[in-house]
Amino acid sequence: MSGTRDAERRRVRGMHRATALAVLLGLTACASPRGTLSPVADTVPGASKVDMLVATTRMPADDPKEYFSGNRGPQLSFAEFIVSIPPEANRKPGEVQLPQSVPGNPATDFVTLKADVIDRAQATAWFRRTVRTVPKRRVLVFIHGFNNRFDDAVFRFAQIVHDAGTPVVPVLFTWPSRGSVLAYGYDRESNTYSRNALETTLRAIARDPDVGEISILAHSMGNWVTLEALRQMAIRDGRVTPKIKNVLLAAPDVDVDLFREAIVDMGKERPGVTLFVSQDDRALAISRRLWGDSVRLGAIDPEQEPYRTDLEKSGITVLNLSKLRTGDPLNHSKFAESPEVVRIIGRELAEGQTLTDSRVGIGDRIIQVTAGAAAAVGTAAGLAVSAPVAVIDPRTRENFQGHVDNLGQAVAGTVSP
Template sequence: MAGLRVPSRRFLLVPAILCPLTGCATRAEHVFQPLALAASDASQVDMLVATTRKPSRNPGQLYTGDRGTAISLNRIVVSIPPDRNRTIGKVQLPLLDRADPEKEFAVLDVGKVASEQQLLEWVRKNRNGKRQVLIFVHGFNNTYADAVLRFAQIVHDAGTDAEPILFTWPSRGDVFDYLYDKESTNYSRHALEDLILQATKSPDVADVTILAHSMGAWLTAEALRDIAMRNKTIPAKVRNVVLASPDIDIDVFRRQFIEMGPRRPHFTILTSTNDKALQVSSLLSGGVGRVGGTDPTPYAPVLKELGVSVIDTSAITSSDPLGHNAFADTPDIVRLLGKRLAGQSLAGGEVSIADRFGVSAANFAGTAARLAVAAPASVISPKAREILKRELSPDGGQIVDGQISY
């Protein structure tokens, strides 16, 4: 039919490639209702969640994968099963409507942050001695519940006492919706900028670390670039940025770096040439290598010039069929690094595990690198990954009834 374009065969093949690898698994439902009762010896993570998703009419879902018109803020408390009932780096999803906190991750409390005063109260209640904040931005193929439970697991297993803030953008949580997810990151870029700037303006925050995974790394790099170009600099409080398996064109990443200006935070990148999800993304992008799936050796001079630390995890055997979480889903490594972080703040020196685990380019500089390694890559669902580009910039606003209106 004249004028009708048939989708590229490359795009049609992606779900066929990824589904057998991931199993196209279903998710736990009704995570946020009914609320569970705390187990006596379970740990708890009290997090702030900012989202650009559309609210759901189902209280057990809380938010959908559709795009909202504002940033919604919630305080969520997640219970982590006792260590005797779980493996580091894993999330035990609830099997029934009501989770069992002894054996499963469970939501204990959900509250709306409906005013600036409530936000300030949460920050002051949860701040550590060094007033540190950890912002996590998830990747492709994640529901709201996926992002919340994974971030709770990261915070717990890393042993960090920084204030945990999750930014979750409108992912449909479906391997067939990678193009929708891609555009949703662009839709949410200004909202992430606003969150970062609000955090750095608070007198109760002195140090911000951003941990971003896969497609979320693209969103994070773009948000920081826009902040720098608009404000002539990135706030000094944003000291460290960790990009785990970033799905970004290597040339685009260099351009983003240049446009961030000379006063950039320290960047740490986790890469693997065995990342099948990023191989698919490269296929979709005309064969251009992704930052997270490329052998960093040829780019070493450029990365050194930019002040970037690279952790090549290609030598690590992963239980993840996509190889997307190869480094951090290895319990022995997570335990080792978790012990060094347990009970500590994010501040610290360097960690080198190259000799012990055969990981090349493992020069971990500063706090962000230590956190990246300890953050058990459960860093999100090991399904598929993504692509990038495009632009949408709504104007910022203030918190009203739990939302920051554009």
């Protein structure tokens, strides 16, 4: 009994350390002022525009300037946002330059030109009108992660769409995140709460006869609701709709065993799946502590067994971003902040191929994205291709401990008990 109590005390201390570190990390972040989504009158020469459809399970905000809150809404709501992105001379690819005051300056800040809450019929009309203007009629659905306010999600997606440089119909699915580092549990349950709505959204897009193909990009905790929605769809229909071609899972805050089960439930005719992992992801090291030492999918080392063998069998591709450096102190948003990675995504989606097909042999499933590859975007230079690796196996918890253990201990050890 004493051994059990000691183990529980150690687990609780680890959770306290992780929570304290999360608070410290959160306090170092720069928050944008409220009301940043309020439209400005006009943009400036050289600025770019991203016109997106929003589907959300968030409750409308009490303050109309906020549009949607972090509370859970009773049904899907819709909006249209046109985001103005500063001229290339005034920003670096990968950056989201939030206004320091309201209204923002379109010459230097991300600002909105249009921000309208709309009903389902208006959303359908917008979608049908827009999809006919896009080559190959390709749709990109983005699902954000933990600790995202509504404006965070809108501006981040606009940045990804712009920097990828690929014509798509942008659809943001945003779920009720509190936008607070102290609300991990609430966000996780809001994520699960939204799985039926995401499934409904994906079905509605796929039913449109004008849609050619759908790609999904999920980040962090948003990977959980994505996997749940696709799993449900496969169980109901016997497969995921064939219009969903690519599912890109960036820094997934998902238990490895649950991922394995979701992939199995999707069946053999599932979409192509690509993982973006990084062994130096500090946010996932904290999450692992909070989940009782549960291995997080986005922090695996794909060179290790059992991942190596199983990924070859499953056909899942991995982009290992561990050697890539960005301005993110948590190393959790490399997929969006790295110009290399965003452009790789854009090019491959534009070509309608999986991320490995145009660069390496069919059997190769790991791409190591190296530092300093910016000048080589669009070519094989700057990408080191490794042998096939694996990611799903029921022996995960027993066979994979070393490097993530060390990472978690190093992170938790930075805060005193």
